[in-house]
């Protein structure tokens with residue numbers, strides 16, 4: 001099965017997951033999503049307190065070799081067992097999630113365009129561009145409510161790693177994108193254009 005691979009990148013809290021969800025909703029049964037976050041390296045060797053302090057916003061935090069292998073396998077029409085990441089313990093869990101091959105594979109993550117080996121597997125590269133103040137407000141809410149974090153830990157992590165790595169790696173990787181979408185999640189004009197493009201591509 002030939003598949004179309006769509007990248008959705010952007011800073012933390014930019015609206016990548018929202019855009020991805022709205023895109024795949026339009027292609028029921030024809031799409032699968034691969035999250036770069038699922039490929040954070042495992043750190044079973046470290047204590048929880050040490051894992052909390054790691055830099056999760058540097059390109060080296062990810063096991064790109066495994067992700068590339070999985071993307072190639074999906075493109076060849078074979079399913080993969082993708083790792084399941086657990087944000088509350090800052091570690092890869094021992095569970096996996098089966099991802100089926102599909103005509104449309106959406107690949108989502110903050111740093112996918114900072115990795116040339118991932119970029120070359122993407123047919124369409126979308127970057128969701130949202131102001132930093134809006135993104136941090138969303139992240140505080142999300143990390144406290146959904147990822148079991150304290151306000152203090154979100155603030156420390158944002159200032160020590162998230163913000164500097166965004167400026168160093170995420171923002172410059174935007175130049176590798178084909179389409180830049182302001183306010184991704186709720187930008188219906190951009191979403192419609194993307195859906196039309198995908199529809200035409202998969203025929």
Ligand SMILES: Nc1ncnc2c1ncn2[C@@H]1O[C@H](COP(=O)(O)OP(=O)(O)O)[C@@H](O)[C@H]1O
Pocket residue numbers: 010011012013014015016017018019138142183184185186187
């Ligand atoms: N355009 C938007 N306007 C308002 N809220 C949004 C918008 N896009 C996303 N959100 C909200 O912001 C939060 C983070 O969005 P999400 O799509 O999970 O971002 P990301 O995957 O880039 O971290 C979610 O609660 C989502 O509902």
Ligand SMILES: O=c1ccn([C@@H]2O[C@H](COP(=O)(O)O)[C@@H](O)[C@H]2O)c(=O)[nH]1
Pocket residue numbers: 011012013016037040056057086087089090091109110162
């Ligand atoms: O253990 C972890 C692993 C990652 N993070 C943060 O997640 C975001 C990326 O996810 P988004 O959904 O795009 O926000 C990244 O900025 C990491 O800092 C984490 O906090 N803990």
